[in-house]
Amino acid sequence: MGTGKRILLIIGGGIAAFKSLDLIRRLRERGFEVTPVLTPAAEQFVTPLSAAALASRKVYRDLFDLTDEAEMGHIELSRSADLIVVAPATADLMAKMAQGLANDLASTLLLATDTPVLIAPAMNVRMWEHPATRRNLATLHGDGVRTVGPDEGPMACGEFGFGRMAEVPQIVAAVEGALSSGPLTGRHVIVTSGPTHEPIDPVRYIANRSSGAQGTAIAAALAGLGARVTFVSGPATVPPPNGVDVVQVETAQQMRDAVMAALPADAGVFAAAVADWRVANAAGRKMKKDGTGNPPALEFVENPDLLAEVSRLETDRPRLVVGFAAETNDVVAHATAKRDRKGCDWILANDVSEATGIMGGNENEVTLITAGGAETWPRMGKGDVARRLAERIAEGLS
Structure with a gap:
């Protein structure tokens, strides 16, 4: 289904980031090309080398990499994909998207794009239920951003509730749905x-x-x-x-x-x-x-x-x-x-x-x-x- 379709995968800094490696593998099995972007916090959970090896593509990390700016530029990178996927989409990333902030590579790509965006939220249940997150989510929906999940279940912090990132097959199905005609x-x-x-x-x-x-x-x-x-x-x-x-x-x-x-x-x-x-x-x-x-x-x-x-x-x-x-x-x-x-x-x-x-x-x-x-x-x-x-x-x- 995904042959010829390009995915820009932004990996946020949460414990669910480990699922992003399996997501890269599953998307490539479906014929998608995947270009990973790691936030600084994401590198605390997955390594650029792991993401690059699974994607068979360079991983982007730094907004101020002058070589990359000369070769492609963050604006072109943000618009060269058929779909931008944010997984995990942390509360911080969602807040930046909703408020139009752009202080790192991931948030700048999301602000500079006219490409459809799909997010897979992942955070503590209290953060998910907080009024600020609910307001940000409503803003993102109004802006046309798609979401998949989160699911309900036990969390790494020991609490239980909604906030677990959707499982990889769910995200793959959502990607295919977002790109279907x-x-x-x-x-x-x-x-x-x-x-x-x-x-x-x-x-x-x-x-x-x-x-x-x-x-x-x-x-x-x-x-x-x-x-x-x-x-x-x-x-x-x-x-x-x-x-x-x-x-x-x-x-x-x-x-x-x-x-x-x-x-x-x-x-x-x-x-x-x-x-x-x-x-x-x-x-x-x-x-x-x-x-x-x-x-x-x-x-x-x-x-x-x-x-x-x-x-x-x-x-x-x-x-x-x-x-x-x-x-x-x-x-x-x-x-x-x-x-x-x-x-x-x-x-x-x-x-x-x-x-x-x-x-x-x-x-x-x-x-x-x-x-x-x-x-x-x-x-x-x-x-x-x-x-x-x-x-x-x-x-x-x-």
Whole structure:
């Protein structure tokens, strides 16, 4: 797939840098040419000699190497690749990218380029969750930078959570997705997926039975047609797809904020099963039985209506807004009314009553409702539904 494609691989200074050597090898196996760039901190984890041996190319390290400036120059180097990959992308590198800083070779290359960029973040879970990192990530997504990962798991520091760099096969798949061409190449699509968890107290929450399987399949199908996909996912039971920009959220408000930060987009597919209500008086500590036998009184307030809000935007509204309607009776009637009420362009409606086995299952049976009427699709696998919808979105945007 990668024959003739050139990758400029910027290796940041984190413990995950050791994976970059395997990444070079795997990319070359796929036919890519890889030119490594090491930050000074990266050289604490991998050696230039190792990277050069695996890449069979010179490794670039110093912005002020006058010989290299005479031969190529950092600007030409930054624009000679088909894709720039930053792996690992440390919190420091992400901050430099978001703020436009250029005080070393890596950051200068990233600022001087008009080449697509893919980053694989890697850092401590607290650094990943810090508001500054979240702001930087939103800025980078707005600038068109793709992300792969991070994953959840144990870290070298002994903590557990999101922040582990994506595994090498995931990054390779994301590279291939970023360089793929198709009818949606150059288009940006936002996909929401999974449930939301609305806290009652620090250990309890209100949720629904959505697995996130259909939204995940849709995101993968859109990426397969060449789209840059921002995938905003609640706590789904299925892993996110490769080759998309993943934003993990918990609550409806967090999902709303993530979608707004990801705009503008050519299309939005709102497949998430967002809770309509949240607990207004969520407790700051675990609620305990008081011995009276009386349950706590929970006060509810309405969550943001994300589909309606995006559909009614005066600026940055996607050209095509697709909603979902999970119903248990009178499916077409309820979904048609929902489309009119929300102001979206299309609604994909399905029957999720218990007898259908659709909620949490592998198949789906949907009806596409547009301004032209209702079109019922036969029951099929969720992957097939996703591919069919992705093709219709490509037609709708053409």
